[in-house]
Amino acid sequence: MSPNTVASYCHDVEGFLEWCEVEPRAVTTGDIESYLGKVTADGLSKRSTARLLSSLRNFFSWCVEEGEITDNPCDRVDAPKLGKYLPAVLSVKEVETILDSVDLKAQFGKRNRAILEVLYGCGLRVSEAANLRISHIHLDEGFVDVIGKGNKQRLVPLGEVAADAIRAYLEDRPVPASAAYEDFLFLNRFGKPISRVSLFNLVKDQAMAAGVQKEISPHTFRHSFATHLIENGADLRIVQEMLGHESILTTEIYTHIDTCTWHKMVLEHHPRH
Numbered sequence: 001m002s003p004n005t006v007a008s009y010c011h012d013v014e015g016f017l018e019w020c021e022v023e024p025r026a027v028t029t030g031d032i033e034s035y036l037g038k039v040t041a042d043g044l045s046k047r048s049t050a051r052l053l054s055s056l057r058n059f060f061s062w063c064v065e066e067g068e069i070t071d072n073p074c075d076r077v078d079a080p081k082l083g084k085y086l087p088a089v090l091s092v093k094e095v096e097t098i099l100d101s102v103d104l105k106a107q108f109g110k111r112n113r114a115i116l117e118v119l120y121g122c123g124l125r126v127s128e129a130a131n132l133r134i135s136h137i138h139l140d141e142g143f144v145d146v147i148g149k150g151n152k153q154r155l156v157p158l159g160e161v162a163a164d165a166i167r168a169y170l171e172d173r174p175v176p177a178s179a180a181y182e183d184f185l186f187l188n189r190f191g192k193p194i195s196r197v198s199l200f201n202l203v204k205d206q207a208m209a210a211g212v213q214k215e216i217s218p219h220t221f222r223h224s225f226a227t228h229l230i231e232n233g234a235d236l237r238i239v240q241e242m243l244g245h246e247s248i249l250t251t252e253i254y255t256h257i258d259t260c261t262w263h264k265m266v267l268e269h270h271p272r273h
Contacts, residue, residue: 002149012055029073046080053079090224094212101210114169119218121162123225123242126196126218132185139163148244156242
């Protein structure tokens, strides 16, 4: 699993054990159910609660394997029933509005424009964008060598608009703070690699500046990249490759988004609806 996934699972388990205040050997099914009830009452979504239960189940399975306990207290706990997850997606017009709202004369305008062009043009995860290396970007050939989850490598086409945005940024790129950061593409004002948190803030701030009201994140550009490809007839297997999905079942969610779009259009425009 990716370092971020491992960190999230560890955070889930640590949070539960702090709340429970007993050692793992003494945890009961009732403790698990009480904790899930508490976090749900505190506003945790069904999807996040299901992830939390998965973290705890895996942890206590490990305890069983290690001989610390005989039964997994999560085995008799039902996971929340999840509806079909449809991620937020921007329209092409909304994407263009956000991109065009970047002030290229501002201190980090060219960098921010390049980041947004890459997020949307290549469908990268936020960690992939933050860790992009200059040596992995082939501007003349038109592709990016992406290192994704599980250290898996994939090649993603790089459009001319995104390539031009990167070229413009490279002319004004800050001086790296040390030799260790020479190859990182996107640097902050201190000459260090930009963080995931900064990318989240950048996207939110730019959407607000553009007047786009949706609650968005860097991942919204990834969702929009995939949805717009499928809407325009791209093969699902190609989109799977571009996104770096292990299973095509993960990619299929974007066909449902497309279905919802035309379903809504029919209801809005048909004279009998």
